[in-house]
Amino acid sequence: MRIVIRVVLLASVLASVAASAAEFSADIVSRDASGAAIGTGGRLYAANGKVRIETTDAAAGFFLVDGATTTSLFVRPQQRVFMDARQSTRLTRIFLPLDPGSPCAQWQAAAQASGLPSAGGDWHCERKKNSSVNGRETLEYSVTSSANEAATQGWIAPDLGFPVKWRAADGTTFTLEHIRVERQPAELFAVPADYRKLDPQALIERIKHSDVWAAPPQ
Amino acid sequence: MRDIRRSRMKWGVSAAALSITLAAATAGLANEAQSSDAASLVGTQSPIKHVIILIGENRGTDHTFGVYKPKGRGQTISNIFSKGIVNEDGSPGPHFALAQQFQVKPQSTYFIGAPDKAKTAYGNRGQMPQPNTNGAPVAQAATGAPFIPAVLAAAATLDPSPDFNPLTDTILTTGFTSLASDSLDTRVPDAGILPNGPFVLQGMNLSDDDYTGDMTHRFYQAWQQSDCSVANATRANPTGCLNDLFPFVMATYDLNDSKSPAVQGNFSEGNEMGFYNAEQEEASTLKTLADRFSLSDNFHQSFQGGTGANHFMFGTGDAAFWSDGNGNAIVPPTNQIANPNPAAGTTNKYTADNAFTNCSNFEQPGVAPIVSYLEALPYRAEPNCAEGHYYMLDNTNPGFYPNGFQAPNPGAQDMIPPSSVRTIGDALNEKKISWAYFGGSYNDAVALSNDAVTAGTAATLNSSTAMAEAALADPAHELGVAYCQICNPFQYATSIMGNAAQRAAHIKDTVDLLADIKGNTLPSVSVGKPDGLLDGHPSSSKVDLFEAYVQQVLDALDANPKLKATTAVFVTWDEAGGYWDSGFIQPVDFFGDGPRIPLLVLSPYTTGGKVNHSYADHVSLLKFIERNWNLRPLTDRSRDNLPNPRMRADAPYVPANMPALDDLWDMFDFDRAVNQTFLQ
Numbered sequence: 091m092r093i094v095i096r097v098v099l100l101a102s103v104l105a106s107v108a109a110s111a112a113e114f115s116a117d118i119v120s121r122d123a124s125g126a127a128i129g130t131g132g133r134l135y136a137a138n139g140k141v142r143i144e145t146t147d148a149a150a151g152f153f154l155v156d157g158a159t160t161t162s163l164f165v166r167p168q169q170r171v172f173m174d175a176r177q178s179t180r181l182t183r184i185f186l187p188l189d190p191g192s193p194c195a196q197w198q199a200a201a202q203a204s205g206l207p208s209a210g211g212d213w214h215c216e217r218k219k220n221s222s223v224n225g226r227e228t229l230e231y232s233v234t235s236s237a238n239e240a241a242t243q244g245w246i247a248p249d250l251g252f253p254v255k256w257r258a259a260d261g262t263t264f265t266l267e268h269i270r271v272e273r274q275p276a277e278l279f280a281v282p283a284d285y286r287k288l289d290p291q292a293l294i295e296r297i298k299h300s301d302v303w304a305a306p307p308q
Numbered sequence: 309m310r311d312i313r314r315s316r317m318k319w320g321v322s323a324a325a326l327s328i329t330l331a332a333a334t335a336g337l338a339n340e341a342q343s344s345d346a347a348s349l350v351g352t353q354s355p356i357k358h359v360i361i362l363i364g365e366n367r368g369t370d371h372t373f374g375v376y377k378p379k380g381r382g383q384t385i386s387n388i389f390s391k392g393i394v395n396e397d398g399s400p401g402p403h404f405a406l407a408q409q410f411q412v413k414p415q416s417t418y419f420i421g422a423p424d425k426a427k428t429a430y431g432n433r434g435q436m437p438q439p440n441t442n443g444a445p446v447a448q449a450a451t452g453a454p455f456i457p458a459v460l461a462a463a464a465t466l467d468p469s470p471d472f473n474p475l476t477d478t479i480l481t482t483g484f485t486s487l488a489s490d491s492l493d494t495r496v497p498d499a500g501i502l503p504n505g506p507f508v509l510q511g512m513n514l515s516d517d518d519y520t521g522d523m524t525h526r527f528y529q530a531w532q533q534s535d536c537s538v539a540n541a542t543r544a545n546p547t548g549c550l551n552d553l554f555p556f557v558m559a560t561y562d563l564n565d566s567k568s569p570a571v572q573g574n575f576s577e578g579n580e581m582g583f584y585n586a587e588q589e590e591a592s593t594l595k596t597l598a599d600r601f602s603l604s605d606n607f608h609q610s611f612q613g614g615t616g617a618n619h620f621m622f623g624t625g626d627a628a629f630w631s632d633g634n635g636n637a638i639v640p641p642t643n644q645i646a647n648p649n650p651a652a653g654t655t656n657k658y659t660a661d662n663a664f665t666n667c668s669n670f671e672q673p674g675v676a677p678i679v680s681y682l683e684a685l686p687y688r689a690e691p692n693c694a695e696g697h698y699y700m701l702d703n704t705n706p707g708f709y710p711n712g713f714q715a716p717n718p719g720a721q722d723m724i725p726p727s728s729v730r731t732i733g734d735a736l737n738e739k740k741i742s743w744a745y746f747g748g749s750y751n752d753a754v755a756l757s758n759d760a761v762t763a764g765t766a767a768t769l770n771s772s773t774a775m776a777e778a779a780l781a782d783p784a785h786e787l788g789v790a791y792c793q794i795c796n797p798f799q800y801a802t803s804i805m806g807n808a809a810q811r812a813a814h815i816k817d818t819v820d821l822l823a824d825i826k827g828n829t830l831p832s833v834s835v836g837k838p839d840g841l842l843d844g845h846p847s848s849s850k851v852d853l854f855e856a857y858v859q860q861v862l863d864a865l866d867a868n869p870k871l872k873a874t875t876a877v878f879v880t881w882d883e884a885g886g887y888w889d890s891g892f893i894q895p896v897d898f899f900g901d902g903p904r905i906p907l908l909v910l911s912p913y914t915t916g917g918k919v920n921h922s923y924a925d926h927v928s929l930l931k932f933i934e935r936n937w938n939l940r941p942l943t944d945r946s947r948d949n950l951p952n953p954r955m956r957a958d959a960p961y962v963p964a965n966m967p968a969l970d971d972l973w974d975m976f977d978f979d980r981a982v983n984q985t986f987l988q
Binding site for chain 1: 449616843
């Protein structure tokens with residue numbers, strides 16, 4: 091019964107966070123530990139608990155994150171198909187609507203939804219001092235997972251209910267810049283009804299019947 | 309009910325071959341060859357400046373050309389039709405009993421030549437194990453072949469790989485069984501009551517456009533199926549291989565006698581005995597090529613068993629062995645070592661069906677029966693097993709990932725450590741002769757490998773598993789799981805795969821092969837391997853899908869006549885895949901040869917529908933390359949040291965000077981070039 095109550099509470103928190111998040115757009119800028127700009131960049135749009143991420147690492151389509159479920163999709167409009175994004179980019183596990191006072195539940199849920207092996211167990215978000223990112227007030231957190239990985243840092247803008255900066259354990263940072271708070275078209279966040287969903291599992295099962303798949307010994 | 313002729317209509321292959329002289333053809337090449345063909349400037353012993361070797365998966369000679377009549381004047385072929393085993397319509401012929409199969413009473417240890425007293429022929433009317441649907445797809449799927457048509461259309465633009473093109477857009481959606489998994493394959497006429505012998509894979513609901521059940525094809529099983537003993541020797545078959553235990557071995561090698569077979573999964577049953585009828589529209593693209601060019605009916609898989617070892621032998625003339633990664637033989641982990649001796653209380657269940665054996669040691673399970681047989685042969689067939697070397701007999705992934713990442717714990721990852729065995733690529737490099745291996749979906753496989761390295765799984769998991777996991781996480785490159793790692797002999801080699809520059813220069817994708825043909829940048833030596841969707845392997849692919857792959861390459865060559873005029877295309881297979889074959893087998897060492905596989909040689913100098921009978925195997929392809937580009941044998945122990953055969957008049961498939969392997973030179977008539985269209 092206790093587990094059920096916790097799940098219900100978490101779901102309600104996620105839903106309320108998603109619903110209350112602001113609508114805005116921004117550039118995604120990534121830098122290495124020295125501060126030099128690196129490859130991954132793009133645009134981000136957020137509205138009504140949904141997030142759209144367009145990144146140069148996956149230029150053929152865009153990612154959609156559902157803040158209520160913390161799941162993400164990759165959509166390829168030219169081919170009219172979509173698929174679970176899973177771990178195709180870490181941006182979908184970072185940039186999603188959050189509870190500024192307690193962000194760990196959503197970050198962990200997103201990691202779990204992507205299938206990350208280190209997503210289980212207890213995650214801990216330690217509140218650090220308030221700071222400013224590109225002139226916007228933020229709450230800084232040190233984030234540790236149960237996998238005993240090196241801590242990461244997240245900066246959350248309370249007015250957006252959204253992270254605006256993330257520093258990975260290797261020092262790489264992803265920052266939202268040129269944030270424009272404004273209404274976003276709803277179609278940015280929708281998968282057209284006639285798109286088909288692809289899943290590689292069936293292909294893998296077929297290939298297992300070929301000699302391409304080298305079975306391990308008994 | 310489906311139309312067995314629909315794929316034929318798709319190909320639109322004309323029965324009439326257009327044949328004109330090369331001089332007439334080359335006179336009109338005004339717009340060809342925009343850029344220079346560098347390989348054409350390299351000195352060769354023949355007019356051939358380019359070799360393209362296309363390798364399919366798992367089809368034997370009788371399986372593919374068992375019912376085939378050569379088109380060349382005066383040409384003959386050894387197949388089940390010419391021997392009277394079957395009639396032209398595929399039904400049992402007057403000498404059907406020549407192909408009958410036997411079962412064997414339990415023996416105390418592994419055997420390759422069953423004692424006569426222990427053998428009993430299966431009865432007729434269904435007593436021989438019957439065909440089943442082992443592994444063949446039951447229905448169409450969203451993301452696995454056979455695809456639901458609309459999804460395939462999407463995939464064609466999703467990934468512009470050779471998998472999705474006008475030739476495959478229909479046949480990648482067809483051929484599912486509509487039958488239960490691992491059940492009697494009732495698409496085969498008379499399935500359930502088939503007599504003891506081969507049966508045709510043709511009927512109202514069955515053609516070469518259908519997926520069929522697979523069967524195991526591994527080293528010790530293959531030797532045992534061949535049933536070789538000098539006690540069986542005759543003048544026409546001096547090695548005494550009877551090839552009469554094919555269904556029996558499949559039915560027993562993994563059978564726990566204390567349990568019902570029904571609860572133990574699948575044992576391939578009688579799929580080994582299936583064959584296509586080339587005279588009745590099956591394998592029609594291959595038949596057209598045989599009609600117009602040259603076919604060998606005495607070409608063999610070089611290694612008993614499966615894919616990895618045969619491709620490795622093709623690339624090196626040798627077998628891979630477990631090492632420390634620096635060329636020094638060491639003992640592999642225990643779970644890699646084979647023990648084919650029957651487990652207690654079973655008919656023939658292998659104790660440990662694993663992939664490595666130290667064949668220099670008579671005490672190793674499985675070794676003595678084979679080595680003793682080799683010693684008893686009427687010619688010198690050395691096992692060629694170096695002391696303390698555990699050789700790779702069955703499929704094991706290379707120690708390198710497709711992107712060159714070296715597995716740090718190959719033993720724990722079930723991957724063989726990097727190999728120092730010299731390859732034909734090394735020999736070509738030394739002479740500055742261009743070459744490349746073009747693997748289907750290789751580029752996607754590199755992307756998945758990069759993902760696996762990033763995820764950390766490349767350091768801990770087998771590469772097949774790690775790349776499949778990567779595909780689940782990175783669906784955009786999912787076709788990378790269809791790239792065949794074990795088919796690429798160079799992926800095992802430190803000299804190639806461990807060197808980023810070598811990798812970039814020589815390991816490429818099918819798209820690069822097509823681009824090289826179009827752009828006049830084709831290397832001197834090219835090896836083309838389709839991915840797992842197109843390779844023709846039973847269960848996971850189909851004959852006509854491999855035909856589509858071949859046709860795509862040939863169409864590209866037809867569009868570049870000047871390049872085609874100096875190119876020889878060899879179309880062959882890695883192994884017979886466990887399919888029964890009636891041909892003579894010449895064992896040359898511990899590792900093989902095995903059953904016959906088809907070899908088609910397509911060039912202006914091999915036209916006319918000829919059939920060559922000279923004894924050859926995969927290493928013969930190496931010998932052709934070495935002769936044409938003036939290379940020496942790869943090492944002092946590689947099989948390319950064997951002489952060319954002198955064929956006997958009284959037994960035209962048996963070399964008088966065994967062991968011997970042909971260099972295929974005599975399949976060409978270099979004095980007469982004919983420009984023959986491939987398939988148009």
